[in-house]
Amino acid sequence: MVLRVGYVREHFCSPLLQYSENDEGKTFTLVECPSGTGQIIRRLADDEIDVAIALTDPLIAGIVKGSKDYKLVGSYVTTPLNWAVITGTHSKYQAIGDLKGTTLGISRPGSGSQTMASVMALQQGWPTGSVDFKVNDDIHGLVKSVNDGSTSAFMWEWFTTKPWADRGDVRFIGSVPTPWPSWLIAAHPSPDRAPPVAVRTFLANLTTYVRAFDSDEKRAKANVEFIREKFGYPESDIKAWQLTVRYTEDCTAIPGKVLVDTLNTLEGAGVVEKQPLPGFEVERLINPEVVRLV
Structure with a gap:
């Protein structure tokens, strides 16, 4: 069986791309999801992908809100994701505090761009339930919206959007x-679409590429060359990004504390509703036939 793996074509997915290029048995195929995690979750529901590498917060929030389309099956990136807060070239907004009471752009409902906007509101002390959002699909729509004034700002990963800022298209x-490790791996719970044995094999092999990519040896030269070739980023940006990111030692395990801490922050931000005692049961977030809680 060939697994369909959804991903966002960003530098974070370099180990996955390297695995794909060397997958001689063609055990999986990549399905690009340029609009981000919201699109990935939709494609899991629509039977367009079976496995997904996606952002921690919307994946967890989706399950808590009742999605039956996936369970968590693995870890990927263990460091935080740095979300840039981005506005139009000539907009009046100069700082995050200026955005209170304005309309923020998001890619899709349930996306990381939406959940992190709510976290930003929590950190700023704004009423989290009062944040207004406008869906703009992808990075192109988001950039257009902050420049035509239909939104005040949007949030996207720093280095992915830095080229837009460098060109003067945004600020x-x-x-x-x-406040959590940024990427996890999910899969559809049906054994017909994502057989546990096939998913475990995929994760075990991905671990090999992740460990190699995260090594000091690869970081010194090979990673820089790979990302520059695939994504066209300047060497200085690639080296700066590498200083901020670490990958898991084992894609087949998820720390339970990561799930608990993320849920508590999402609850505080109003992204998920408060649970009655005894609170969140992290075991129902995972597929125990595939992944271990540690």
Whole structure:
């Protein structure tokens, strides 16, 4: 069986791309999801992908809100994601505090751009339930919206959007790192679509590429060359990004504390509703036939 793996074509997915290029048995195929995690979750529901590498917060929030389309099956990136807060070239907004009471752009409902906007509101002390959002699909729509004034700002990963800022298409007015490890792996719970044995094999092999990519040896030269070739980023940006990111030692395990801490922050931000005692049961977030809680 060939697994369909959804991903966002960003530098974070370099180990996955390297695995794909060397997958001689063609055990999986990549399905690009340029609009981000919201699109990935939709494609899991629509039977367009079976496995997904996506952002921690919307994945967890989706399950808590009742999605039956996926369960968590693995870890990927263990460091926070640095979300840039981005506005139009000539907009009046100069700092995050200026955004209170304005309309923020998001890619899709349930996306990381939406959940992190709520986290930003929590950190700023704004009423989290009063944040207004406008869906703009992808980075192109988001950039257009902050420049035509239909939104005040949007949030996207810092280095992914830095080329837009370097060209003068947008401005950065701040950043908000995630209070949790930034990427997890999910899969559809049906054994017909994502057989546990096939998913475990995929994760075990991905671990090999992740460990190699995260090594000091690869970071010194090979990673820089790979990312520059695939994504066209300047060497200085690649080296700066590498200083901020670490990958998991084992894609087949998820720390339970990560799930608990993320849920508590999402609850505080109003992204998920408060649970009755005894609170969140992290075991129902995972597929125990595939992944271990540690």
